[in-house]
Amino acid sequence: MHQYDSKLPLISLHIPKCGGTSFTEVLRSWFWPSFHAHYIAHDRGGVLPPYPHPVKSLLHKSRIKPMVIHGHFEDEADIFDYYPKAEQFITVLRDPLEMQLSLFWDHKRRLKEFGTLYWKGEEVEMEYGGDIDRWVAERPFYLMPFLPFNLTLENFKDELSKRFVHIGVVEELQASVNHLASRLGKQPVAIPKLNESQRDQLPSEGSIDAFRGKCELEYAIYNWALDLNTNPLP
Template sequence: MKPRVNRVIGEEDAARNERPFIVFLHIHKCAGLSFKRILRRQFGPSFGKRIVNRMHGVRPKPLRAALADVKGSQVYFAGHFGYGVHELLPSPVRYVTFLRDPVQRLLSLYDYSKRTPQSFYHSHATNVSFEEFVSNGDVFETDNGMTRFLIGDLARTDYYICRKPIGSLTEVDLQLAIENLERHFVTPGITERFDESLVAISDDLALPCACYLRLNESQLASQTKSSWNGKLEPFVSLDRRLFEWANRKLDEAKISQPSFEAKVEDFKLSNARHQRRYQGYYDAYQSFMNRLRS
């Protein structure tokens, strides 16, 4: 899969110089669309501009072109790419990312790829079982993909995923991913703990905790893992440990703030009101955008 980005220009103000440049590393099927929508609400582009861009067929630029086009007023950069893009962006940089239970992530990736003709992995998922999709040896992302994204493109050729041969990642690679998380990322987000994650990330970045509507949720995510074949365990073994480590970091963020639980509960109440108020409008918007795509 080629790296995809959503380049966004924010409002130019003094606050830009008081906080780090935000890089959202969107790992597939890890609540990324929900978080990107939160970024858009805070920093733009506006709803109207997105509609106009879509109607005029404006498409995201290739990654390197988008990186080269970053302007002083831009406050964040988001998309599907690997660790390392900060080397081409304004300093200081703080990465944001979300991780997910690795088996559920693969189930969701398979489900989305199979039922979505325009998805990059559609041909890989069509007419094959889930086990075949994971183990076919053609998709780097199904072999400890979260670890690979957080290692990044070591050769810096396209700033996407680590392309070490499938099955070759080791403890050294896992530790490199963790080291990158510790050095350049805010508290890692956990898809299954989305509200807690938003509170922790917002605190780290000194941003308000913006409300959201959940997007792009796969029905497969609600299924049990009974279809998981133990023979596939090597494809998630490092990602499991990475996911456990990230959960511990989020726990540490909770413990370090006596008011954390109260913040989360207040946010949940606010977000419930937001969902009741805007879900209908969003459904109408999604329907309109789907018609534009067809």
């Protein structure tokens, strides 16, 4: 894996429904006040993320406090549009089916609590009429746009290894944080409880099979990352 260099900003790719609430707090505790959040405000007209505050940049450049830039690098807020010299990354993945289902239930929860969903500043409807089988089988899976490195089944291990300091997984989140702490020279911290949406329905086996059939690369990446976090610390 990539050797961490505290003189360079660390880019943390927050992939939706991958333990972000808990992992964000871990990074904040390690890097504050040089923790910078990078998110599009979809509920406020799609306002793009700001660049880090000059004080945070000064703390980093003065080597007083290393910087981490953490958030959803998507569409207009792409990694290399904002930070073309980005060299070192971290992220947390999750079982792809669990990601797809967690996003479904999160949208359901938001509709129930707030009465609407927002995307790029506009109200949107629940896709596929809220049909969980169609959501699983037909909705494009969303992982790869958050890993914009032209990955294939043949090259993903090499491409990710040379860029990522570590890749965690939700299913082994405490072990993932312990491994990452070791890689960054930080103290391990206990993981708070994950923010989970309630579920009262499961998809059919047919829709699950269809989903898995279209996600060969995503499952290969996930299983590789899972192995990284189930092996003992060096």
